[in-house]
Amino acid sequence: MSPIKDFQITCEALNEAGTFSAGDTVIGEVTFYLTKDTHVKSLLVKAKGEAHVYWTEGSGDDSKSYSAHKRYFKDKKYLVGENAKDNKLHRGLHNFKFRLTIPHGNMPPSFKGNHGYIVYKVEAKLSRSFRMSSTAQKELDFVSKSSPCTSQCPQSGSVKKEMGGFSRGEVQMSATVDRQYFSPGDNLSVVAKICNSSSKKMRPKFKLLQKTTYHAGSSSNTSYTTLFKMVGDTIQANSEETASCKVTIPLDAMYTLSNCEIISVEYHIKVYLDISFAIDPEVVFPLVIGPYSSGACDDMGPYQAGMFGAPSYSDFPTSTFTGFSPVPIGSGYHALDPTQQGYTPSGYNNQWTQNTIPYGFSATPFMPPSVHPPATEQPPSYMYLHPNADKNG
Structure with missing residues (x-):
């Protein structure tokens, strides 16, 4: 003994x-x-x-x-x-x-x-x-x-889609996120302004996604987890609406992980329109989740807005679209000032001007990334993943 x-x-x-x-x-x-x-x-x-x-x-x-x-x-x-x-x-x-x-x-x-x-x-x-x-x-x-970025600047992006087949007209959407950097427990505000000039009804949707990627040499394993999802009210044909959404970052959310060669964790907020029998137009904003910080950084390093762009998963052109007075829908959500001129990652100004006629566009069809449901299995133990850790010192 x-x-x-x-x-x-x-x-x-x-x-x-x-x-x-x-x-x-x-x-x-x-x-x-x-x-x-x-x-x-x-x-x-x-x-x-x-x-x-x-x-x-x-x-x-x-x-x-x-x-x-x-x-x-x-x-x-x-x-x-x-x-x-x-x-x-x-x-x-x-x-x-x-x-x-x-x-x-x-x-x-x-x-x-x-x-x-x-x-x-x-x-x-x-x-x-x-x-x-x-x-x-x-x-x-x-x-x-040091956090990757503590920028408090808003992010803006927009997308257009011309309806085909038996539908006529076009759909335009502009979305804004109040800032880019968040800590667990923070509230995130999103506003989507939709001009539905088509004969189709549609519903705005919001998703907070976590993307985790494991790397081993040239191979990788990627999974998506939906942390939040909200469906807005139906937008009727030939109407104009504003949909707002407030998201609370989960307290147990992992920090954004970008400085590890073999593991990365990214976050995105996706705003899209659910249109029957059509490819859904979307705007995707990258988010950074990290420790609380009251400061702001001028040098955003690898998180510079120009490297992100918006929408990051869309083949549609990014532009300003105007021409209506947005009206908030739903209840319990705080809409940002629709006349606010915010920072636009793609380089476009997102100021809204009244009585302006939207200009034409051409859109290339695209397929949105597949989002897998969150894994329900428990993470493996340390010794299971690395049984020879003690032997190797």
């Missing part, structure tokens, strides 16, 4: 949120109780950060597995000297304090998904000759110090 009892590790963060970031110092303690005097080889403590993905496609003989691994850092210290001639610890309670440093660098936040993880943790290992080692570990809640 092992004389080592209650072997555990504790860590403390230097902030009230209990999180860790690049450059932080991890302060902790390894504690255990010995039922008798014991000779040990070493007591090692280490902090490390790593990412791993794994998934299988196909079944039976046709199945193929994909995996990738990325290590961000490792810092270790011996609390009891390695392979010393006489490391004798006396019976009783033992406490070993330690300090480990997380290096500076652009490291992604903690993440756990169906096919991978990004984990930061501290491990302790007490080794004895010809005996099983005693181990303990503590995961760290790691967040990035």
